[in-house]
Amino acid sequence: MNDWHSWAAIAIFVGAYALIISEKIHRVAVALGGAGLMLAIGATDDSSAFYSEDSGIDWNVIFLLMGMMMIVGVLKKTGMFEYLAIWAVKRARAKPFRVMTMLVVITALASALLDNVTTVLLIAPVTLLVCERMALPAAPFLIAEVMASNIGGTATLVGDPPNIIIASRAGLTFNDFVVHLAPLAAVLVAVLLVLCRVMFRKSFVYDDDRAAEIMELEEREAIKDPRLLVQGLIVLALVVVGFVLHPVLHYAPSIVALLGAGLLVAATAVETHDVLAEVEWPTLAFFAGLFIMIGGLIDTGVVSEISRHLADAIGGNELGGSMTLLGGSAVLSGIVDNIPYVATMAPITADLVNDMGGTSHHVLWWALALGADLGGNATAIGASANVVVIGIAERNRQPISFWQFTKYGLIVTAATVTISLAYVWLRYFALA
Numbered sequence: 001m002n003d004w005h006s007w008a009a010i011a012i013f014v015g016a017y018a019l020i021i022s023e024k025i026h027r028v029a030v031a032l033g034g035a036g037l038m039l040a041i042g043a044t045d046d047s048s049a050f051y052s053e054d055s056g057i058d059w060n061v062i063f064l065l066m067g068m069m070m071i072v073g074v075l076k077k078t079g080m081f082e083y084l085a086i087w088a089v090k091r092a093r094a095k096p097f098r099v100m101t102m103l104v105v106i107t108a109l110a111s112a113l114l115d116n117v118t119t120v121l122l123i124a125p126v127t128l129l130v131c132e133r134m135a136l137p138a139a140p141f142l143i144a145e146v147m148a149s150n151i152g153g154t155a156t157l158v159g160d161p162p163n164i165i166i167a168s169r170a171g172l173t174f175n176d177f178v179v180h181l182a183p184l185a186a187v188l189v190a191v192l193l194v195l196c197r198v199m200f201r202k203s204f205v206y207d208d209d210r211a212a213e214i215m216e217l218e219e220r221e222a223i224k225d226p227r228l229l230v231q232g233l234i235v236l237a238l239v240v241v242g243f244v245l246h247p248v249l250h251y252a253p254s255i256v257a258l259l260g261a262g263l264l265v266a267a268t269a270v271e272t273h274d275v276l277a278e279v280e281w282p283t284l285a286f287f288a289g290l291f292i293m294i295g296g297l298i299d300t301g302v303v304s305e306i307s308r309h310l311a312d313a314i315g316g317n318e319l320g321g322s323m324t325l326l327g328g329s330a331v332l333s334g335i336v337d338n339i340p341y342v343a344t345m346a347p348i349t350a351d352l353v354n355d356m357g358g359t360s361h362h363v364l365w366w367a368l369a370l371g372a373d374l375g376g377n378a379t380a381i382g383a384s385a386n387v388v389v390i391g392i393a394e395r396n397r398q399p400i401s402f403w404q405f406t407k408y409g410l411i412v413t414a415a416t417v418t419i420s421l422a423y424v425w426l427r428y429f430a431l432a
Contacts, residue, residue, distance in 0.1 A: 006300040009043040013293055017335070020381065021402050027381075028282045031289025038296035048299055055295035057288050058339060060254040061117070061161070061384060065287070066279055067257025068121045071236060073278025074264050076125060078229035082222035085129035086214065094134060094211030096204040100141055101193055103127060107145045108152030108189045112159045112182070114243050115253055116149035116385040123149075124392045131398075133214055135207060138398040140200035143405055146389045147192055147377045147412050154373040155185035158246055161384075162342035162372045169346040170353075170365045174247060180366055184423050188374075188416045195415060199408055228268055235264045283391035290381070294340050303344045306332065311348045318356055319429050322367040323421055325349070329371025330417045334378030334409075342372050363428040370420045378413040380405040 016034035020027045038044050048055050075081065092098035103123065110119040123145055131138040153159030157167045157174045166172065223229060242249065242256035265275055297303050313328075314321035332341055349368050356364075376383025380390055380402045386409075393400045 003300065005041060005043050006302050006305075008041050009038060009296040009300045010302060012037045012041075012043070013297055016293060023402055027402075028286045028289070031286045031293065033289075035289040035292035038293055043296035044292065044299045048295055049292045052295070054343060055298040055340070057291040057295075060252050061291075061339070062284055062287060063254040064115070064257045065117060065121075065284060065384075065388065067254065067259075067261040068118050068239075069279045070261035070275050071232070071239065071257070071264055072121050072125065073275045074228070074268065074270055075232045075236070076278065077225060077270065077274075078232055079222045079224040080229055080232070081125040081129055083219045084126045085133060086217050086219040086222060088126065089130055089133055089214050090217070090219070094214050095206060096134065096136055097197060099130060099134070100144055100196060100200070100204075103130070103141060104144050104148040104193060104196070105189065107148040108185070111149040111152035112155040112185070114240060115158065116153040116160055116383070117388055118243070118253075118257070119149050119152075120146060120385045120389050121392075124389055128392075128396050128398065133210075135210055136205065137203055138393065138396075139400045139404060140196075140203045142389050142393055142398075142400065143408055144192070144196045144200070146383075146385050146405075147409070148189060149385045150373060150376050150383050151185055151188045151192060151416065154188075154370065155182040158243060160338075160373045162338050163369055164246075165339070165342050165346055166365055166369050169350055170362055172362065172365065176362070177369075180362075181369065184370075184420060187423075188419060191415055191419060192412060195412055199411065228270070231268050232264060235260050235267075238263075280388070280391045280395065283388055286387060286391070287384070290337065290387075291340075294337055297336070298340060298344065303336070303340065307345050307348050311352060314352060318363065319425070321352060321356075322363050322424050322428070325364060326367040326371040326421055326424060327417065329368055330375030330378070330413060333372045333375030334382040334413065337381075338372040338376050338383060342368065345372075363424065366428075367424055370424070371417070374413060374416045374420060377409045377416070378406070379409055382409070 012034050016030050019025050019030045039046070039049065044055065050056055088102055089099060092102055107119055107123050110123070124142060127141045127145060128138050131141055150160070153163070155177065157163050157172070157177045163177060167177070239256055239260035242251060243253055246253065265272055314324050329341070329345070345368060349364055353364055376386065380386055380400070386405065390400050390405065
């Protein structure tokens with residue numbers, strides 16, 4: 001890190017992060033401007049930015065988002081989300097916290113089978129309609145769901161992209177993740193609900209008159225196009241099966257989503273330009289800029305330097321290493337997207353495991369996964385799902401500011417990471 005490019009890259013990233021936090025300039029403009037500066041100073045180049053799997057734009061994320069946004073855009077036209085919104089509110093007797101509990105649990109469960117970004121793309125439209133029906137602010141519900149998606153995604157190999165990287169490097173299976181992380185994820189979802197009851201207590205306002213109106217609604221009347229609904233649900237089911245069978249089919253989630261979107265547009269009467277209008281293009285542009293900025297930090301050696309310092313702090317102490325890796329990963333993943341962080345940290349973790357003679361129960365890998373997945377809840381840009389939901393909220397005129405998300409995210413992250421530290425110590429050391 002003696003090269004001036006490293007320090008310049010750090011300055012650009014920190015400056016961009018400060019502007020995103022301040023919200024004085026729109027985050028998309030900041031991300032694209034920061035990406036341009038990284039390219040201008042030579043911290044990265046066009047080859048790395050556009051073609052490198054390690055330090056370039058993660059096209060799998062971009063095209064996964066685009067494909068699922070197109071599918072959601074078609075489903076919106078059917079009235080399905082209105083149906084689900086009315087159904088959910090009626091089942092919860094129009095009690096706001098009951099509604100939040102239902103949405104949080106559904107989100108967490110879905111995120112364990114799908115990736116968390118896909119889940120929030122499907123749940124967010126329902127949530128916005130639920131809140132509209134109940135005359136409630138949407139932000140608390142959306143924030144709770146994003147955090148549930150990041151926690152739920154921790155439970156399985158396919159739930160969060162970093163888990164796939166870790167599984168590939170460590171030779172772990174789908175069942176390994178379920179056995180070791182799913183029990184903890186279930187506990188953390190329960191903890192999240194308790195925290196939400198406290199953090200958002202002022203938002204749970206019950207209106208008797210509005211509740212009575214909602215209870216009288218017939219959800220079936222919300223369906224506008226039954227034929228298109230059947231077609232859309234068939235394609236969505238095929239896409240979900242494709243996601244779940246990723247370890248067998250070896251199709252990247254982005255390919256599955258694009259195939260589903262293409263099939264839906266080609267096989268139905270929807271207008272292509274109407275479907276494309278539903279894509280959150282500013283969100284995709286933000287991700288592209290953010291990936292290039294992070295790529296500048298990777299190409300100049302900043303991320304690997306941080307990872308090496310973390311590895312040096314761990315040394316040969318398995319317990320101390322697990323605690324440091326979990327806590328340090330949580331902090332870094334709240335600032336830097338967890339996908340490139342885990343991609344950089346995975347080979348270093350593998351070396352640590354080998355130096356320790358092969359740690360018991362893959363504890364270092366579980367520590368890395370927990371830190372990277374749960375740390376994404378800390379800030380508004382800590383995980384892909386966070387950015388997606390903030391973009392959806394802004395488009396629907398229910399904006400969520402950086403600090404509005406982060407002040408709750410820090411509380412949830414602190415609680416879940418603390419419990420995870422205790423879990424790792426208890427399961428792999430105290431009771432081993």
